[in-house]
Amino acid sequence: SRPVPHRSTSTPPRRCLEEGRPLHAWMGFIDVDEFLIFRGGAGPIRHLGQYLSTKHSQAAGLAVHWILFGSSGHMDRPASGVLRSFVKCLPLRHAQHQLVKTIVRLDCTAAAWSPHAFHHNCSGQSVARTDGSPIEGPRAEEPTHVDLALHHYATKSRRDFEQKMVRGSGMKRQRGWEYFNFVDSWSVVWNFDALRIWDDGAIRTIRDPAAAAAALEQYRAEMHEDHWLKGP
16 A cells, blocks of 8 residues: 655545534545445445444444446436446456545544545554455555445546536546546446346346346345345
8 A cells, every 4th residue: 555645635525524523433535426336245234334333343444446437338328327327347456446435434533635545543443445454545556346346437428528528627637538538448347236226127228148147147136125225
């Protein structure tokens, strides 16, 4: 892992920490194009609070690695929604997946370096990745996606990305078609984890019949009432 750079804290995460500390035990900093998705290894746990308290209660925070998705061949915004429509991602060990977003334990978190990394002040307690290994800073050279992943739909369809370029970036970082083409060219892996929250009709829309059949078989074997972050 890499150390956190010493730079000033951005205002929104700092305010969230200050206002949330009296009200909540945990807080995640996740963008609107990012979705926390449980993976098969999590077993019967499909509730985020239960997962944190059961598997990571002694950590100062939980760092979740990205899985970056491309356009899946969509030119226009699909009517079926993000999770149903974008199902091809970069290989899991790709360098783009080194970055994490952190769900912090508020009683152990003093300040925010960025939405990706924080200053923690609980002695002997570090931020853990989903496989239990410690991490310092916003990225780790070997991504891990045990139990939980953060699906990042950075481009969506070609039309969506075109509109995003017109709007500009809130991070003052303008990405052009070279980024879209880079993500799309690497998005060669089918990923159906998010599809399992939908009915089997959504899975049948996948254009690869063999991949769709395999995903549907797995879907039918699962307990879907407990799948999508649902508690008791």
